[in-house]
Amino acid sequence: MQVGYYPGCALHGSSNDYEMSVRACLSKLQIDVREIDDWICCGASAAHSLNQKLSVALPARTLGLAERDGLNDILAPCPMCSMELCKAGKALAEDPELRVEISDIVELEITGKSRVLNLIQVLQEFGVEKIQSLATRSLSEFKPACYYGCLLTRPPKVLKFDDCEQPESMEKILGLLGAVPVDWNFKTECCGAGMTLANEDTVLDLSHKIISDAIDHGANCLVVACPMCHVNLDMKQAAVKERFGVQRDMVVYYLSDLVGIAMGIDEKDLGVDRHYVVKD
Amino acid sequence: MRSEASVASIDDLAHTRVCECYQCGKCSAGCPVGEQMDILPHQLIRLVQLGCLEEAMSADSIWKCVSCLTCSTRCPKSVECAGVVDALREFSAKEDVVSKRERRTEIFQRVFLENIRRNGRLNEVELVIVFKTKGFLNDLNVPLLLKDATLAPRMLGRGKFHLVGEKVKNREVVQRIFSRCEATA
Numbered sequence: 113m114q115v116g117y118y119p120g121c122a123l124h125g126s127s128n129d130y131e132m133s134v135r136a137c138l139s140k141l142q143i144d145v146r147e148i149d150d151w152i153c154c155g156a157s158a159a160h161s162l163n164q165k166l167s168v169a170l171p172a173r174t175l176g177l178a179e180r181d182g183l184n185d186i187l188a189p190c191p192m193c194s195m196e197l198c199k200a201g202k203a204l205a206e207d208p209e210l211r212v213e214i215s216d217i218v219e220l221e222i223t224g225k226s227r228v229l230n231l232i233q234v235l236q237e238f239g240v241e242k243i244q245s246l247a248t249r250s251l252s253e254f255k256p257a258c259y260y261g262c263l264l265t266r267p268p269k270v271l272k273f274d275d276c277e278q279p280e281s282m283e284k285i286l287g288l289l290g291a292v293p294v295d296w297n298f299k300t301e302c303c304g305a306g307m308t309l310a311n312e313d314t315v316l317d318l319s320h321k322i323i324s325d326a327i328d329h330g331a332n333c334l335v336v337a338c339p340m341c342h343v344n345l346d347m348k349q350a351a352v353k354e355r356f357g358v359q360r361d362m363v364v365y366y367l368s369d370l371v372g373i374a375m376g377i378d379e380k381d382l383g384v385d386r387h388y389v390v391k392d
Numbered sequence: 393m394r395s396e397a398s399v400a401s402i403d404d405l406a407h408t409r410v411c412e413c414y415q416c417g418k419c420s421a422g423c424p425v426g427e428q429m430d431i432l433p434h435q436l437i438r439l440v441q442l443g444c445l446e447e448a449m450s451a452d453s454i455w456k457c458v459s460c461l462t463c464s465t466r467c468p469k470s471v472e473c474a475g476v477v478d479a480l481r482e483f484s485a486k487e488d489v490v491s492k493r494e495r496r497t498e499i500f501q502r503v504f505l506e507n508i509r510r511n512g513r514l515n516e517v518e519l520v521i522v523f524k525t526k527g528f529l530n531d532l533n534v535p536l537l538l539k540d541a542t543l544a545p546r547m548l549g550r551g552k553f554h555l556v557g558e559k560v561k562n563r564e565v566v567q568r569i570f571s572r573c574e575a576t577a
Contacts, residue, residue, distance in 0.1 A: 121514035126552040150561050152512045157459050158504035161481045164405050165573040170508070173569060217572045219565055266461040276465055302424045302460035309523060310500035312539070314458065318424055347543070386550040 113238055115229070116183030117145040118174060120193035120339075121153050127190075127339035129383030130366050134189050134231060136381050137368040141238055141246070145187065148178050154196040157306050168210070169217050171200035176220030189231045189368075191263035191338045192306070197228040199270045230264055231337045231367060232281045233273065240285055248376040250290030256335040256370070257296050257326035258282035259345070261303055264337060276300065282335060282367055289374040296329035298322045303344040312351070319344045320356045327359050337367040347388050361389050397445045397483040405482065406475030413437045419463035419473045429453035433463050433473050440476060449484040455494035496536075499526050512566040515557025 123131040138145055155170035175197060178186050188194035204211050204224030215222050235243065258279075265276040274281045277300060283293040303322055304315030323345060326334055336342050346364040353361075364387065372382045379385060403409055413434070420432040431439070431451040439448040448454070454477050463473035481498075484490050490498045503523045507514055520540075528537045547553040560566060 121516075124558055125514060125516045125554060126547060128552060129550075152560050152566055153508045153514055155508065156504070158501040158508070160459070160478050161501045162485055162505060163573055164478065164482060165576055166505070166570065169569050169573050173565070218569055262460040262462070266465050268465060300462075302458050302462070305458050305460065307458055307497070309520065309540075310497045311456075314425055314428065314456070318458075386552065388546070388550075 113142075114144040114146065114185075115234060116178050116181070116186040116226070117147045118151055118178075118186050118188040118193060118197065118228075119147065120188060120190040122190050122339035127342065129386040130189060130339050130342065130368075132381070132383035132386075133366045133368040133372060136377050137372045137375070138234070140372065140375050140377060141243065143234070143238060146181075146183060148174060148183065148186070149181060151177060154193045156192050156196070160196075165217075167196065168200045168203055169214055171196045172204060172214045172222055173218040173220065175201055175204070175224065175226055176215070176218055176222040178226050179222060180220060183226065185227045185229060187229050187231065187234050189337070190340075191230055191261065192340065194228055194230045195263040195266075195271060199267075200224070201226060201228060202270055230273065232264070232285070235285060235367075235371065236281065240288055243285070243371060243375070244288045247289055247374040249374055251286060251370055251374050252290045252292065253332075254286070254291040254370060255330060255332045256282075256286060256291055256293050256365070257329065257331035257333070258286065258293050258299065258335050259303075259322065259326070259341060260299050261336070261338055261341045262300070262305065265300060282337065285367070286335065286370055289371065291370065294326070294329045294331045296325055296331065298325040303341050305340050305344075308340070308343055308348065312348075315344050315348060316352050316355055319348055320352045320358065323349065323352060323358055323362050324356075326362060331362070334362055334364045335367055335370060336364060342366065342387075349389050361392075363387070363389050363391050395445065395483070395487055397449060397480075397487065399440060399443055399445075402440055402445075402476060402479040402483075405479035406472045408470070408472035408475055410437055410440045410471060410476060412469040413441065413467075413471045414469060416468060418466050418468065419471075422462045422466050424460060424462065425456050425458055428456050433457075433477070436480070437471060437473060437476060440480075445480075445483070446489060449480050449487065450489045450491050451480075452491045452494050454480045454484060455491065455497040495530050496527050499523065499530060509567060509570045510563070511557060512560030512563050513558045515559075516554065518557060
């Protein structure tokens with residue numbers, strides 16, 4: 113299996129532990145990832161807040177580069193990137209006038225045909241049973257609260273992935289690998305996303321609610337598939353604890369960490385030791 | 393300055409029809425930051441329906457919004473509530489009517505975009521330094537200036553701190569994309 117790869121700024125920045133984890137995991141599955149040459153930032157919330165046209169053009173440029181290089185499937189492990197690429201691709205595919213206008217702006221012919229996939233979708237396409245057959249260790253000690261946040265499933269019209277109110281795809285994967293996911297209430301609530309710097313109070317408040325609900329429902333860890341969720345729930349956990357007090361530390365894994373652990377990859381090679389909250 | 397914002401231009405930017413909203417309040421009920429908002433999401437939509445755009449554009453709540461898309465997802469009338477908030481932010485920033493209390497968030501978004509214009513990809517260290525400086529010049533808030541200073545060494549220890557950020561090879565094209573989008577917006 114071969115996929116185009118759009119790491120996005122976070123995975124090439126302070127969320128490089130997520131990139132380590134994704135790459136280690138996909139390499140074990142022998143999935144060939146080809147990074148899109150000279151990809152640019154998707155614009156994230158800044159673009160859609162300040163210039164709607166730019167929020168289509170920036171991801172469109174990257175889609176155009178992928179098309180030029182013949183990459184039909186693109187993995188974007190960051191849900192913000194993934195959603196922005198999907199949204200731009202859908203708008204371009206559906207609107208011929210917009211396609212002409214944006215192709216001129218970004219200096220590349222774009223059709224919007226590429227398929228953009230999040231990490232869970234790539235694992236599903238590879239085959240969950242095949243992952244199970246490669247597993248060497250049961251995850252039975254893990255009772256994860258699987259946290260989807262906002263943009264893995266929203267907006268459903270654009271992403272068409274899982275159930276936007278009650279998603280279960282991570283539970284299915286981890287359950288097959290022996291983990292015991294808990295039932296809880298904050299799967300799709302927001303953690304404050306990219307507001308970590310601009311509005312920390314909001315991030316701490318929302319992250320506190322998520323961590324507390326996970327603890328209340330018997331989870332012994334959180335599992336995410338988003339670099340921003342990880343920053344807010346892991347890096348900011350000490351600040352959450354200081355402000356609100358939480359019963360105990362919650363380790364926050366990326367989905368690829370637990371899948372990797374099940375396949376016998378060393379935690380160091382997955383970047384788990386780079387997290388702020390570590391298992392005692 | 394004559395305002396460019398109108399009900400039609402907001403509908404157009406948000407790809408929606410605000411007139412569809414029948415004020416059920418589902419958007420506000422599910423909003424994770426509703427309790428911090430001066431004007432709730434369904435009230436913002438009402439203001440737009442009534443053409444009270446300046447009031448909507450200068451609301452704190454449009455910058456409190458975390459763009460989680462819960463409102464748009466749950467709307468029984470398919471009104472793109474989050475898209476309307478984006479349109480209000482865009483006009484609010486362009487016409488310089490951003491609420492003084494929320495200037496910091498607007499500055500953050502501007503600094504982020506300028507960073508992308510320069511580098512093509514986000515340079516985190518530059519983002520933090522420029523945002524802190526501009527934020528401080530805006531409100532002279534010393535605790536906010538110094539906050540997170542202790543995070544830097546902890547990030548460094550985890551290999552998460554890149555002093556020299558990545559730049560794309562073809563930065564000229566990024567700058568041309570920005571110029572064209574600003575000209576047509």
